[in-house]
Amino acid sequence: MPRHVLLIGMMGSGKTTTGRELASRLRRVFHDSDADVLARTGLSVPEIFSRFGEPAFRAQERAVLASALACQVPAVIAVAGGAVLDPDSRRRMRQSGVVIWLRSAPSVLIRRVEDGVGRPLLEHDPAGTMRRIYARRRPVYSDLADGLVDVDWASPLLVADRAERLANSLLAVKAP
Numbered sequence: 001m002p003r004h005v006l007l008i009g010m011m012g013s014g015k016t017t018t019g020r021e022l023a024s025r026l027r028r029v030f031h032d033s034d035a036d037v038l039a040r041t042g043l044s045v046p047e048i049f050s051r052f053g054e055p056a057f058r059a060q061e062r063a064v065l066a067s068a069l070a071c072q073v074p075a076v077i078a079v080a081g082g083a084v085l086d087p088d089s090r091r092r093m094r095q096s097g098v099v100i101w102l103r104s105a106p107s108v109l110i111r112r113v114e115d116g117v118g119r120p121l122l123e124h125d126p127a128g129t130m131r132r133i134y135a136r137r138r139p140v141y142s143d144l145a146d147g148l149v150d151v152d153w154a155s156p157l158l159v160a161d162r163a164e165r166l167a168n169s170l171l172a173v174k175a176p
């Protein structure tokens with residue numbers, strides 16, 4: 001199986017920005033779950049939520065992740081924040097790559113996503129929702145990750161430096 005580099009973490013943790021930079025440094029293809037959903041369906045995440053509901057979005061999210069993981073070319077994949085909740089997706093992620101958690105405190109994430117624009121889950125009470133989601137997902141991210149990068153107070157370039165070092169060391173040691 002190809003050894004993908006998978007970035008997981010909450011909305012606002014910088015998976016897309018870091019993933020794009022990391023892919024260019026490692027000379028790998030870059031996949032981003034939300035962009036892949038748009039490419040597959042022709043609809044943005046908010047459009048899918050409002051027209052078909054969250055379960056329909058989660059099904060698309062699972063499908064694009066499965067297809068990115070099945071790619072034979074080793075890639076960097078920014079995994080949408082909620083995709084880790086699906087047990088099959090977690091199993092596939094473990095099997096096909098190294099998993100890096102971009103960890104950030106909810107208080108910082110809340111400032112980063114501001115009013116939740118473009119993120120349907122945060123339309124109402126963004127701060128409270130972010131804290132609730134984080135409490136539920138933190139143990140899942142922690143259990144799934146092979147390593148983590150603390151992103152709070154670090155510039156995007158510093159986060160990319162840390163992620164690159166970690167990815168290279170994980171790729172060197174994790175058994176295929």
Ligand code: S3P
Pocket residue numbers: 009010011012015034045079080081082083118119120121
């Ligand atoms: C979600 C995260 C978003 C997007 C959707 C739901 C989540 O992606 O898929 O709004 O459940 O955490 P990012 O993590 O890329 O922001």
